[in-house]
Structure formats: structure tokens, C-alpha cells
Amino acid sequence: MKKILKYISLALVFPLIFSSCLKDKELIGPDADGSIANIIEFGDVSIPVSAETSSIPLYSLAYDIAPTGVLNLKLKCVGAKKAESDIKVVIALNNSLIEKYNEENETEYAELSPSLYSLSSTEVTIKKGEREAVIPINLKPDQFTFDEDYAIGLTIKSVSAGVISGNFGNIILNLGAKNFFDGVYKYTTSASTSLVPNANKTVKLVTVGSNKGSLDPGLLGTYSNEVVYTIDAATNQITVACPSLGVQTPQDIRSVYDPATKTLKVYWKQAGGGRTFEETFVYTGPR
Known part of the structure; x- marks a missing residue:
């Protein structure tokens, strides 16, 4: 009898273990149990260079040496449905993420000087029936230096509807300039x-x-x-x-x-x- 109870217990535990490892996107299919209509997250701006085990995704981008450059930061609705109403998304600069990432991954990213970039806005609206909205980040690549690996950290601070993603509600952007033979x-x-x-x-x-x-x-x-x-x-x-x-x-x-x-x-x-x-x-x- 004890053996039977033991096996029943394990059968109950294993699904919990595996389900706890799933990312949001694996839980939001329209047919999934407890699916969430609207999950809000940062979209990929390039292929992530961080390890899958990293708690914060990091993206690396390099720009031609020019007076201006633009990074189109994507905010996405990735739930089971498209936005069911206009969703106001507020983001914030959060460079404390850089220190946390460095500690977790034994890296040495440094904060990019605020004089070299600017957010065109910290708010954006994902329109009803849509999946995505964009906030441009304006850059000054010709003033980037090559002495360190520079980055900025960003956080989704609030949303007017839906839930903020637990996996992609924070990101780090490693930003640099390309040299003449890149x-x-x-x-x-x-x-x-x-x-x-x-x-x-x-x-x-x-x-x-x-x-x-x-x-x-x-x-x-x-x-x-x-x-x-x-x-x-x-x-x-x-x-x-x-x-x-x-x-x-x-x-x-x-x-x-x-x-x-x-x-x-x-x-x-x-x-x-x-x-x-x-x-x-x-x-x-x-x-």
C-alpha cells in the first residue's frame, strides 16, 4: 500500500515540476488550461545572446558610426488573444538590472551614458485588436566608445490590462558601434x-x-x-x-x-x- 501511495505522489509531483519550468508562451495557447488572454512583454529586437538560464534576457546590437541611429523597442501582447481593449503600457529605465545580470552571468557590462540615447516616450498603447506597439530609442552611435561593453536596462512598469510577463518584463540592451571593417x-x-x-x-x-x-x-x-x-x-x-x-x-x-x-x-x-x-x-x- 505504501508503494502505491508513493507512486501516486510522484505522479502528482512531476507535472507540477515540469509545468513550473514552462515559460509564459508555453502556457498561453488558446486551448491551454487557465490560458491568459493578454500577457505584455518586450519583443525580441535581435537574437538573445543571454543564456536560457539567465533571469534577464540580453540583446546585443551594433550600429554604423553615424550621428543618429534608432532602435525600435517592441512591446507585445502575446496572450491567447489579441488586445481585447486598448492597452496602455508604461516602461521605465532600470539600470539596476545590469548589476544583477553581471552578478548572475559573471559579465562586466557598464551603463551607457544617458547623453548617448533618449527614449522618445515611456508610454505606448497597444491598440484593440493588435499585438504590438513600438517605442523608438534615439541613439548617437558616432559618440559611442569602445573601452567597455555598454548597456541599458528597461522594465515594464505597468499595464492598463492583462499581465506583465514574468520572463520578458525586463530586458537589457547591449549597444555599440560598428568599426570600419565590421x-x-x-x-x-x-x-x-x-x-x-x-x-x-x-x-x-x-x-x-x-x-x-x-x-x-x-x-x-x-x-x-x-x-x-x-x-x-x-x-x-x-x-x-x-x-x-x-x-x-x-x-x-x-x-x-x-x-x-x-x-x-x-x-x-x-x-x-x-x-x-x-x-x-x-x-x-x-x-
């Missing part, structure tokens, strides 16, 4: 390149400084090892940093950037000369 590239390697000879693929060079770009997805466009390319603005010479392998010095003077074609020709060796790398990046467009 973008998507056709990437090839020579036949004599170690590990991945004769590569022909698409990669990204992602801004990590005013004249530095990190290879995405990593070494040879194949491995996770970080590789950073620095272009001397005066000479167009390229130097390479690869912390996991090291780089032989002095570095090869043939490594050069052609600004007319946005092409990088890079020659380098692992520290000690163990491996040789010969890479070509040809710009194909913005990322």
Missing part, C-alpha cells in the same frame, strides 16, 4: 593553412574596438578559439591575437587591409611556429 565576409584559406586548408565559407568580423575585429565563429571559422585582428589605421598593417595558441613574433608584414575593396590578407603562425595560417577575407555586406 561585417560579413567571404573567407578562404590557402592549401598550406594548418587544420582547415582550402576553406571557403562565410564568417563575420565583429567589432571589439575602434580598429579591432573578432572572428565569428572563431579560429578558421571552425573552432571556438578567439582570434582578434587589429588594423593600423595609418599603415593598414594587420596584427593577430589568438590567446589560446599564441602568435609568433615578429608578425608577418604581408598582412594588410585594402580599404578600397575591404579585403584582409592575413599571414600568421602559432607561437613557436607549430602551425601556419594564411587567410583572406573579402567583404560581402553588413552583419
